[in-house]
Amino acid sequence: MEFAHSSAATSLDGTLVTRTCEVPDVSYRAFLSAHGTPHVHWSTPDGVEVVGSGAAVAVTGTGEGRFETVRERAGSVFDAMDADASGPARPRMLGGVAFSPDHGAAPPWSGFPAAQFLLPERQLTRTDETTFLTVSRYGPDVTAESVEAALDAAREDVAVLPAMVPSGDPPGVVGTAHLTTREEWHGMVETAVDRIESGDLRKVVLALALTVDLDAPVDVPSVLERLRRTYPECYRFLVQPTDAAGFFGAPPERLVRLRDRAVETEALAGSAARGDTPEADADLAAELVESEKIQHEQGLVVDAIRDQLEPLGAVAVGDQHVHRLATIQHLRTPIEATLDDDRHVLDIVSALHPTPAVGGLPPDVAQRVIHETESFDRGWYAAPVGWFDAGGDGEFAVAIRSGVAGGREATLFAGNGIVADSDPAAEWDEVRLKYRPILDELGHGDDVTADTDDPAEAVERTERATGDDSTAE
Numbered sequence: 001m002e003f004a005h006s007s008a009a010t011s012l013d014g015t016l017v018t019r020t021c022e023v024p025d026v027s028y029r030a031f032l033s034a035h036g037t038p039h040v041h042w043s044t045p046d047g048v049e050v051v052g053s054g055a056a057v058a059v060t061g062t063g064e065g066r067f068e069t070v071r072e073r074a075g076s077v078f079d080a081m082d083a084d085a086s087g088p089a090r091p092r093m094l095g096g097v098a099f100s101p102d103h104g105a106a107p108p109w110s111g112f113p114a115a116q117f118l119l120p121e122r123q124l125t126r127t128d129e130t131t132f133l134t135v136s137r138y139g140p141d142v143t144a145e146s147v148e149a150a151l152d153a154a155r156e157d158v159a160v161l162p163a164m165v166p167s168g169d170p171p172g173v174v175g176t177a178h179l180t181t182r183e184e185w186h187g188m189v190e191t192a193v194d195r196i197e198s199g200d201l202r203k204v205v206l207a208l209a210l211t212v213d214l215d216a217p218v219d220v221p222s223v224l225e226r227l228r229r230t231y232p233e234c235y236r237f238l239v240q241p242t243d244a245a246g247f248f249g250a251p252p253e254r255l256v257r258l259r260d261r262a263v264e265t266e267a268l269a270g271s272a273a274r275g276d277t278p279e280a281d282a283d284l285a286a287e288l289v290e291s292e293k294i295q296h297e298q299g300l301v302v303d304a305i306r307d308q309l310e311p312l313g314a315v316a317v318g319d320q321h322v323h324r325l326a327t328i329q330h331l332r333t334p335i336e337a338t339l340d341d342d343r344h345v346l347d348i349v350s351a352l353h354p355t356p357a358v359g360g361l362p363p364d365v366a367q368r369v370i371h372e373t374e375s376f377d378r379g380w381y382a383a384p385v386g387w388f389d390a391g392g393d394g395e396f397a398v399a400i401r402s403g404v405a406g407g408r409e410a411t412l413f414a415g416n417g418i419v420a421d422s423d424p425a426a427e428w429d430e431v432r433l434k435y436r437p438i439l440d441e442l443g444h445g446d447d448v449t450a451d452t453d454d455p456a457e458a459v460e461r462t463e464r465a466t467g468d469d470s471t472a473e
């Protein structure tokens, strides 16, 4: 395998050759399990799915300048490119960054750099009509003939894979543990509220982490496959640099999509549960819309995104509506901009991240409060994850409703916006709703969580009740 891994000490030097052919539809799970890590997966609610294994090129970056570093290194690769596909299967760099520029890669984030994007060695791209197989190689001696031969071999490998593999059973949850106690959470929220009242902070999004012991090793592609059915309106992603752990999730929130000069983004904030009946559901949605506190919380996100984009072009803020997902509903306002100049999507990502939907206001004060308050490393949680191409177009989601998992362990993350009149108990209940997408798919589905708004406790109760802890380590 050609593996060009950029670091501060080495410059990238070579030609990128990529060759693509159409193949019959094939199971992503089977494709990934046939090839070693690194693995990446990216799907959008409106169609394109990309899955890749191996790295023809990997670019990394650290610190405040990580977006710029990635952009420059990827640019030098794309500058010397011989690619035969220009549509959905065109070369893309897929990956993401850590929430904070001083990311330390401590467990469970071992193997996750502060920023990493890779151009997969083997990639499947599925659109509504067609599946493409792409093979890419990068290096000083790579020739078109060698990549065409590798594509022929890869096509033969893919031909024996099943078209579809049923997604299999969830691994099952043996037990869960919050890394922050309820009392600690109350203290965190009260301190943040005091700080907001004293005037130097307007909003901060504080997060919780939940460790989950699994009954069997997790198969993340299966989990993603099940999430496709339960959360079809969400993105789905996997970033797995090594065999040790993969970061994955089903985020409902777009950070940015850039096509030519057209920017599409959104302000997604404020949460309520789904009701058991249409009437209860409508009541909960009405509470969201009518709540001054939640309107304030979401309005700050709209204003901050508008302020970030206005220097770059003409901004249009759309109408707010309630965005309903299987287990939660949010206030959502679409925001579009037409840029005055050509820009790389990473410039927009860097300008927007973190929005006050996952960080706070003012951003630097909120970042400090998060750092001082949370007892765990956010790692890549709530950070941008997505792709960009040679022209600088791309799409990024905000990596929420996510977790990092390997073997029989997973760590899930969930955060909530804290504003002046936040109540710690209500925020505790609300934040735990956000574990549900992933926890339900790791556990035993609706049966486990149907009668409670606390999935973590429900799973614990169910496992205790069935005595199903025989495989606990």
Ligand SMILES: C=C(O[C@H]1C=CC=C(C(=O)O)[C@@H]1O)C(=O)O
Pocket: 205, 253, 268, 269, 270, 271, 330, 356, 357, 358, 382, 400, 401, 413, 414, 415, 416, 417, 434
């Ligand atoms: C930070 C998260 O959600 C954000 C997005 C929607 C609603 C949010 C809220 O209600 O606070 C958060 O801003 C998360 O899911 O971990």
